[in-house]
Amino acid sequence: MYAIREAVAAIRRAPVLLVLSAAMVALALYVVGLFAVATYNLHEALGRIEERVEVVIYLRDDARDEELRLLEEDLAGMDEVLRVRHFTKDDALARARADLPEFEDLFRDLDVNPLPASLEVELVPGFRTPEGVARVAGRASIYPSVEDVRYGDEWVDRLYLLRRIGGIATAVLGAAFGAVAALIIATAVRIALFARREEILIMRLVGATNGFIRRPFLLEGALTGLIGGLLSAALTYASFHAVSTLIFRLEWIPIEWVVTGVVSGGLFGLVASAFAIQKYLREI
């Protein structure tokens, strides 16, 4: 109770200090927030492209039904495979007509359907990698009824590389931004604590226990971090909204990310206060 009263009183006595510290925290987390929005959108875009990674197996015209059934079952049983769709020769022709209306005449005059039947294999997310695609293609090509297997190996390789670079960049930059944010928060809290050194000294002189001294400062640190976190979420949303309406459409990050950001602001504030106060408690 005393800790809450004292923390509130301290904020009321020096609101500028809290606002400045919270603003520093907010700016630090704002950078992280912008980075999160960028990363999320990049991730989503790559994800959408990746959904198009599939293996198309063209079948010979003389393929036996029994063998086809075996092939389909075999593929469907693989860990990498999400779904296998069978397109007959007629399906292929219908699709070609729909997709290529300019060749309508050509398709109408055909005596024999030249398009092969095919199996389109959708992969489980996480297996849409060069290795995953190659494994499925390899398995299919053993079957004699398979004419050809296509999976756009070159662009799958590139996409995969891009994704890996993206992943590493996200981890490295994210960690760096996070560390910078943590340092800034720690500094903000330490400045706030330094301004109240005298108070800590006096508390010790009149017989306050370390725990008692610590509590209001921890509360204040956590509050500073939380306010900074909320402020940074607002700033990030404002920037996201501006870019989304004025420049190009973006996706807003999941709410869990926002909550994690705000809560980690509070946690950083708490931990930074704990470290800083410990230093003063030892010194004085």
Next chain:
Amino acid sequence: MIKLSHVTKEYPRRGKALDDVSFEVAKGEFAFLTGHSGSGKSTTLRLLHMADWPTEGEVRICGFSSELTSPREVWKLRRRVGFIFQDFRLLPGRTALQNVAFALEVTGTPRREVLERANRLLAQVGLASKAGALVNELSGGEQQRVSTARALVNEPLALLADEPTGNLDERASRGIMELFRDLNARGMAVLMATHDLELIRAYPGIRVIELNQGRLAFDSKAAGSGDRDRGEG
């Protein structure tokens, strides 16, 4: 109540600040601790409120021994001993009442009792009418009274004062001295560090302990009261 036994305090750079100092201040006794700057007065007080520990020897105060008390337990001692400083060490931006109440709050005293006791102590030091004033608006003498009231909130057995009149004019100094004498008359041991010889001369009945370059140079109690003037030279 207060006892130093063969206390030596050595700092890595400064060397010996105290060298084999022994003296005792009994319950209900009032003593001046005097000496030039650097004689060891402040070091003695630091050791007594356990802001520091002796290199050799033992400091005892109100039942706490420097040999048995760890830094984590110092808060217990600080609730039994009152401290007063030359620079008052009050919390600026807070009222006289809040400053006194603060010392009670940190001990976990219930809120209602805090206000009642803080008001009573301010009345005791003659500041009942200034309870609501911010301490930075008070005169030096009044601030020292607030700091005295704060030192007394936990009903200490001993009062340690480090140059409490150092920043005060003569009239305010006398007021503080009268307050201390009154507290002493009620049984509280008082050890007051001062280099103000005028003040010491003004109170011939009070014991004088003099330090010189970290050593005990004179103790009027040991020398006999008739010999007291030597300590002021």
